[in-house]
Amino acid sequence: MMDPCGERVASAPLAGERPWSPQRRDPEPLMPIDNGSFSCLSEVDLFADLSPAEIEQMDRMAPSRSYSLGEMVFSQSQPVTALFILKKGRIRIFRVTEDGKALTMAILEPGAVFGEMMMVGQRMYDNYAEAIDDVEICLLNTADVERYLLADPRIAIRISRHLGQQVVRLEERLTDLALRPLQSRVCSTLLRLAEAARTPRFTHPTIRLSHDQLAGLLGATRESTSKTMSELASRGIIRQGRARVVILDADALGQLARQSN
């Protein structure tokens, strides 16, 4: 049902008296999303230094597994063997507390390599991994890893680079969480996600996540996240669909992300 005074809503000033007024949502699923699957090892830039022959050989040896939406890819009980490469679908890495609250550490997109830490002596510790699409991954066991990767200094450096990137990201998230209000965190998170999900050229970046999933990433509740998102939508900065967000004005997001109160 349309608001009787729809006119006023539509033309209300940005600092209007209805802070997050109801939005008409985006109906169109637009196009059948491309999950971008690919032949296991060739496109992963961690392996860019290997010769095609080496890659092919590893590819043959790497068993692959699939999981369907909602399945756990691993948890403490199934400790991680070695190295995963995500071929298709997305995986959510998260942690939980004793009383069931969760924070998601990352949403992995196809092409992601994870579990790198183990090869340098880390465990996945308290991290869980859950498939949030139908997922296909391939596995490299410890022996393969040592043979092909640890021996090669170029690859070791690529690993370092990757970990260094993670450190930077985490430091950013930590300061944001400590020092910035929810709205800023929403904005920077959306930007980060938009850039991770390489969308086809000439279209607005689109993020295929529900408010709930976003909230998990933000360290906030679904409710406050919804509220903030509606606010952004009402300003025309984003457009919303069911479990989808379209970034319309990335610059405005950047602006708001830098706000610290």
Place this chain on the structure above:
Amino acid sequence: MMDPCGERVASAPLAGERPWSPQRRDPEPLMPIDNGSFSCLSEVDLFADLSPAEIEQMDRMAPSRSYSLGEMVFSQSQPVTALFILKKGRIRIFRVTEDGKALTMAILEPGAVFGEMMMVGQRMYDNYAEAIDDVEICLLNTADVERYLLADPRIAIRISRHLGQQVVRLEERLTDLALRPLQSRVCSTLLRLAEAARTPRFTHPTIRLSHDQLAGLLGATRESTSKTMSELASRGIIRQGRARVVILDADALGQLARQSN
């Protein structure tokens, strides 16, 4: 002045009606603290794989600098050249927002190596570094680093291991900040610090930080930090001195750290 009903305070049950009653503080500075300086490169485990000859050679080439309490070791304006090794004193790594709020990312103790990320293509980004004691560091420039480190896969792996450790730490801090109340964060932070500051055997671990500095590490205000600390002190879990905290009951801290509300 002693509380007139001191008896009641002293024997009050833990869940007493004066949640953070005033504490007699710890007067004794005890012993003239050992800042543990050492000959630059030999004790840094990042270089454990190098031969004594190589270490000695690097040592000769590595210029060293000193800063006094409160000085900035670097900031964006003085971009980082290469690699720092902290010989003496402590350094606080932190970030600030536009409006001046700060979060400290780490307190580095002697022996710490920092700036590793740059050698693998990172910048220090928005991090500042400030000496919180009188400090002595030595520097390795890019050329040295490439010659001695990048070439050696064993060292590359050590770097990865170190970065992996940082990732784990940061993930932990992030979840704590998102999901746990202040008291738990205080407890886990104290534990983390206690284990970093390797104290002489047979003494209680001691942390030489002010409430203010702790607060910066916690993402909280000095006031709430003080309150929580006093509470812990009144329970006999820690003892307080001016800019010093002594851990009396690490197990209790561990217990409380796991609380999520």
Place this chain on the structure above:
DNA sequence: AGCGAACCGTACGCCAGATCACAGTTCTCA
């Protein structure tokens, strides 16, 4: 020996965001 600076305790109002509680809408799948 005395003054300013750094530290610490405490208290009270306030607010962003959590919690709880529904209602409406759009999918999915039997």
Place this chain on the structure above:
DNA sequence: TGAGAACTGTGATCTGGCGTACGGTTCGCT
């Protein structure tokens, strides 16, 4: 085709920790 599940909107209420304010104590320096 219809029942349930997943997703979202929106209020009412509560609260941990922030902001602010101020007094006391200890240290370092002149």
